[in-house]
Amino acid sequence: MMVICKQAIFDREGKVAFYEVLLQDRSKGKYPEGLDPLKATSMVIDMLVEIGPERVGNGKLVFVNVPAIFLEASLFDLLSPEYVGIELVENRRINNELLDAIRELVSRGFKFSVDDFGFEKVDYLPLLGKCHFVKINLKDNPYNDIELTEVIDILKSLGKGVIAKNIETEEEYRRALDFGFDYFQGIYLSKPSLLKDTRTIAFLKSTIIRMYNAIRSRDVEGLTEVIEKDVGMSYKLLKFVNYMSKNKFSTIREAVINLGLENTAKLAVVVALSEVFAEEQEVQLWKRALFRASLAEKMAEVYSGGSKDKAYLLGLFSLSNEVLGENPADIARKLSLGEEIIQAYENRLTHLGFILSLVELLEDTEDEVVVSKVARILNITPERVYEMLLEAREEADSITAQSVA
Structure with a gap:
């Protein structure tokens, strides 16, 4: 089983200077054999987006192991240099594309570290002018004691x-x-501490393809609709945008417009590379959540004073205790969905809270007496209630059908 850990790096005074986040095979206590570095980085970035790097590092810089291709594809643009540093792990020849990518990220304020540095590694020397930190393996390096002291002195003289x-x-x-x-890392000082297993919030397989199609067409409305139909992707997007922006966004459309099509595409790439697809049991939960969201939206259209967008999100995250493992009201606060939605989860006497109660009432029954009561409350015919139920179920079925493995 793979787990995501963080390990403290200390200064000469014994204080934590920053952290490194890494993947480990829990049974072996080391990097999982055969795991593609690109997938590993995507899994860690996906986790950082969900948890927030400032929380992972307790406000200190968190270094992430990153292969060159990740930088060349500009996927690291999604994170803030205030809390995230880049540790380059690369064995191939350093090229101009990589140096240009590093130069751009450094200009934005990112700090770079080069792992297992040695002056004998000629291909690595162009990185020396770009990096801020250099790692040397105390046990496995090509220097004797005198040479190692000289190497450290040279590196420190270069800043x-x-x-x-x-x-x-x-x-x-x-x-x-x-x-x-200057700094020290190893199990004598601090063992890697478990952050979480690699099971971040899952998403539907079909969502990525549909997102790319909408992005290629530059269809903001279509992209918004695709993301709204996926609980996991909605969570990731809102969490990420509200982490990155000083302003808080409570709808998917606002989040997409703020992030922009290009960055939304990059987020989709990172999430797709992590391969955290929803499994059969999760897909069934997604289906229930989508049904609730669709039905709540339809009820809000006919119920006086209803807000369609808020009602949809209300239904979408109403099963978050099962889907995401957190109380719906807590999720609403974390995603800045607004006080109206938070209150609806905590107090069913509110307008939206009442709609959610009606949705839950109809979720498991189409009893004629119950439907008639709901119809009278909404001031519509029982036939229209049955139509809304059918439409909501068909919509949920069609979206999730493509994602069952």
């Missing part, structure tokens, strides 16, 4: 912070201090 990694004993820690390293 680089030098990190000793893989410190496992007190003796190794003392040696690293004597060598003059």
